[in-house]
Amino acid sequence: MSAVAVAWLALQIAPPGASGPLIGAAVAAYILPGAAGALLLGRRLRRLPAQRLIQANAWTRAAFLGCIPFAWAIGVLHPALYIALLAGSSLLHGWGSSAKYALVAQLLPGDQRLAANALLSTSAWVSTIVGPALAGILTVATVPAWIIGLDALSFVWLAVQAGRLADSDEEAPVTPPAEVRLLDGLTVLRARRELLGLLTLTWLFNLAYGPIEVALPLFASDTLHAGADVLGLYWAAFGVGAVVGALLIGAVRKLPLWPVLLCIVAGHGLAMLPFGLHAPAAFSLVGFALGGLIYGPYSALSLNLFQDITPAALLTTVLALRAAVLLTAAPIGAALGGPLTEALGARRTLSGTGVAMIMVAACAATMWLRREPAAPDPRPHAAEPDSVPAS
Template identity: 75%
Template structure:
């Protein structure tokens, strides 16, 4: 049986797996680069936005940094589904490094126009769905069933730690260094990840799923025949859609309402990251509870934490509230990925994860695209508070069909 929580010895056991241990620092560095880009992508967009269209352009830039990954997952699936997990991670890393690396070059040469900026961001995300999914598929390949929750918690914690250090570091550095050059650091971090992956030996012979079994249609069939997975995917998509406007409205809130700079924007994201790390490390406490109530409580709690942005409260209060949103959200990813790994056939796991990532990649960018017009019409303050209201409504509406469905994480004997 899986331990009620991932104890410290559980983390040590995960780190005993050589390939995963060697890759975790590279994952952490690339996570840090992406954490910095939370600030730098939006702030550079504000700097080069066409006159009078800052909100719309920030939304377009944020969406371009994520959304094309959904199109890439579908367009390249015929070839990508045949690659081992390590090759998928490497392909995504080189793609991110190449396109993001062109942004500082264009900035230095004076050719970084808004359309080119959006195009380069879009290119960097083309393989994001498969590359990100391959990380968690690699966990399922290398780590025994009873250690997966701890391994997933380590990966999610790495991502959340990056939202503490990355935005805060970017906020401080942006005062002295152009954000375009900081995006170049993100490119270097992915280049290093690609090199580290290339140094490892290929995965086990059995880790490459048979092409006829790894088709997208078979992955979709897994979701259709497992209501717990399909329901979780639907609710998560709505949650991410409601969250999307935050990435657009928060920089506008900092600049237009608070009259502050990127250092304050970095402070908000760092506070959220601190909270998320705390939440992620307590994932074992909630793993034995019914899954739906836990997931819906996380969504509603996150929504409640966004409401103070609509009130004329001190900055400190809204920062603490945003940190609380991170605490609430922290366990979500590790629980969701562990459930997916447990209920998906091994030969189809990467495909199922890629389908999930593809679907979810459409949510936050669509929300970000909606966030631009909303911030222009309602203002950044009410847009942020409005996301909280929508999250609470999503949790309330999802509770109705979910009342009779309470999936829990399978015990060790039930796992595949």
């Protein structure tokens, strides 16, 4: 629901003529501070088990997001306060996200991790179907601030459920408590060029994606002259496509990893091009759903490579470092999306993101073709068809 509510509330409280920049700032604030938290809070947080990190992130999200409807109710929710509360809520996002996948690596053997990653991705995309559509309906009856309050309650529920996990590993931290863990994580990335290359590709992909979260609300409101319900419909269509794509992971994983990832980036870019056509909204809606379908397997495939190659003692640190790097990409893109949308319009900005993705894929493909002969695929079970359930 926050995919709609955060942007739509920024649209409502923005000063005249500043809607695009404020939406970009809100989207960035909801994500970007997680990168700073992943780097600056590492000495304390990397000592905690994955379960505790998930809880800490959930309680932080709940506390700050819960202040937004309260501030709206008493009439003090100005843009600066709104940005500050969103920023505070995302401070531990990098650690919470990395802990989720570190927990998968702890609890499951290697041949089941890709299936678990796909399950996590699928559950997230299912919520992307229901949440934005529900938010679009609720904005007719209430203000987006109360929807963000529901978002806060969902994090309370996550914290409670994480606390019910078996605590057998609480006496042993996920990674050894050492002040040099961050440097060790950097060493792993430098030593394994495939991880560094994948991180770079994903960062550029997310950077090109960033303006979408700013331009799409303005496309719905200014270009289509519609409300939040139409914005929710677009995100729901993307979620439907992503769920189907994530469920196809069993077939996609049998193909060579890098060509698949590059095709996903390029294919997502092609799916964004219908936004540039002066055609009925159905064309861009179908294109956005196709973009979700293409993108669906990307997260599970890339995270599985990190889980397989990274030493177990450094996994949480490397994933937190990965999150810190990636969390800067989409917010920077969103921050750029504000002025781009003001200058080019929502339609050209959305189609321009597709062009940027295609260019990223083309450049990465050129570098991949010029690479030195690759080592054997490090994924120990990449060729075993039975390691992912047939669903």
